[in-house]
Amino acid sequence: MSAPDPREELVEHLPAMRAFAMSLTRNSATADDMVQDTVVKAWTNIDKFEPGTNMRAWLFTILRNNFYSNRRKAVREVADVDGVFTDRLSQKPDHDGRLQMNDFKTAFAKLPDEQREALILVGASGFAYEEAAEMCGVRVGTIKSRVNRGRNKLAELMGLKDDEALEMTDSATVAVVADHLNGRLT
Amino acid sequence: MSQRKDQKTRREEIDVSLKRVYQEVLDEDIPDRFQQLLAQLKDQGPDKTSGGSE
Numbered sequence: 001m002s003a004p005d006p007r008e009e010l011v012e013h014l015p016a017m018r019a020f021a022m023s024l025t026r027n028s029a030t031a032d033d034m035v036q037d038t039v040v041k042a043w044t045n046i047d048k049f050e051p052g053t054n055m056r057a058w059l060f061t062i063l064r065n066n067f068y069s070n071r072r073k074a075v076r077e078v079a080d081v082d083g084v085f086t087d088r089l090s091q092k093p094d095h096d097g098r099l100q101m102n103d104f105k106t107a108f109a110k111l112p113d114e115q116r117e118a119l120i121l122v123g124a125s126g127f128a129y130e131e132a133a134e135m136c137g138v139r140v141g142t143i144k145s146r147v148n149r150g151r152n153k154l155a156e157l158m159g160l161k162d163d164e165a166l167e168m169t170d171s172a173t174v175a176v177v178a179d180h181l182n183g184r185l186t
Numbered sequence: 187m188s189q190r191k192d193q194k195t196r197r198e199e200i201d202v203s204l205k206r207v208y209q210e211v212l213d214e215d216i217p218d219r220f221q222q223l224l225a226q227l228k229d230q231g232p233d234k235t236s237g238g239s240e
Binding site: 007 | 196197199200201203204205206207208209210211212213214216217219220221223224227
């Protein structure tokens with residue numbers, strides 16, 4: 001029996017790749033395009049993959065490199081938060097839960113790319129800090145710092161939402177928020 | 187103040203939410219385009235450096 005072709009394994013990682021891509025691009029159409037590019041690249045460069053090592057990590061690395069190089073080249077894309085997230089609104093009749101998920105998704109989309117990436121790799125995909133650091137080409141401390149800052153930022157954004165249903169659309173509202181925050185800090 | 191407790195709870199909520207957002211996409215059916223793509227790539231033959239056009 002010949003050794004299994006690692007390319008046969010690619011299809012198993014597609015859902016995870018899509019999930020990771022969505023969190024990076026915040027836009028479904030772009031995410032799937034990016035996954036497609038990644039699959040082609042992985043396929044034609046499969047000889048660079050070392051059998052027995054973590055294929056998902058290898059694929060995620062190609063994908064995120066693709067994302068960052070496109071980000072440098074391309075015109076800034078509008079984050080289609082609604083497209084990615086509201087389509088996927090939880091169907092569960094969990095009243096508070098659904099509101100919270102909306103708030104979470106909106107807040108998450110506001111984070112810097114590197115923080116979203118770190119949170120998804122470590123918090124959702126289950127990679128260790130060391131693995132995530134290697135995939136992102138940074139030190140472990142940098143990943144930890146991104147995760148912590150991302151979490152703090154999310155907590156802060158969601159903390160606001162819990163207390164007052166804000167749209168943050170007008171300066172009056174922003175002023176109210178600022179006052180509230182100042183009140184909290186004293 | 188219960189601020190510290192709120193923070194911890196909030197972090198746990200965040201982790202749960204992260205996983206949930208991720209899982210939602212994992213649970214989706216893979217769009218046809220990917221099956222088609224894989225079929226196309228396979229058709230190109232065992233040549234690993236077939237260099238499919240972008």
